[in-house]
Amino acid sequence: MADQEKLVIMVTHGPEDPELATIPFVMAGAAVASDVDVVMGFQGEGCRLVQRGVAETVSAPEFAPLAGLLDSVRDLGGKLLVCSPCVKSRGIEDELVDGAEVCAAARFVAEITSATNSLVY
């Protein structure tokens, strides 16, 4: 095997855009299934997707439902990092799904600069 690859996927769209909310989870699912380390970063309205109970409400036509994708990404070891000021401004810091970790900008920078590649949605 080559060196372990890592993909960072930044998510900035939430339930208001189901397709752009779902596609990053599709990419993350394909990556964890392919033995690639995955870090998903949620900023802006993207934070809503890791608020408890929200993923279950998001589904885009012709895409797998978001809740099942989220479960798969977590099951296969994907990490979920959430922007600290974004969750505070929305008052949802105590309502995040299991496994979601609140962090600040320097952590995102460290994850991105140490990754093989990153995607921003």
Add this chain to the structure above:
Amino acid sequence: MATTHEDLVLDARGLLCPMPIVKTAKAMKELEPGQVLKVMATDRGALTDVPAWAETTGNELLESHEEDGFLVFHLRKRDD
């Protein structure tokens, strides 16, 4: 058509991208190196996803074909 032996069957019919390969990755963990997984899928994306997944992960796609409205893939688990 020659039949290919399989050790485990995964029915991923009805699942949308990327769930067939997510389930494939999980099913492969149940197998020993050299054993063969049969995957059935209806998502046309699997036509390119399964070969790409095999290439990326080092597992071997032995063959693929189409049956009554679904796709069939046989994958051999890589050596550790």
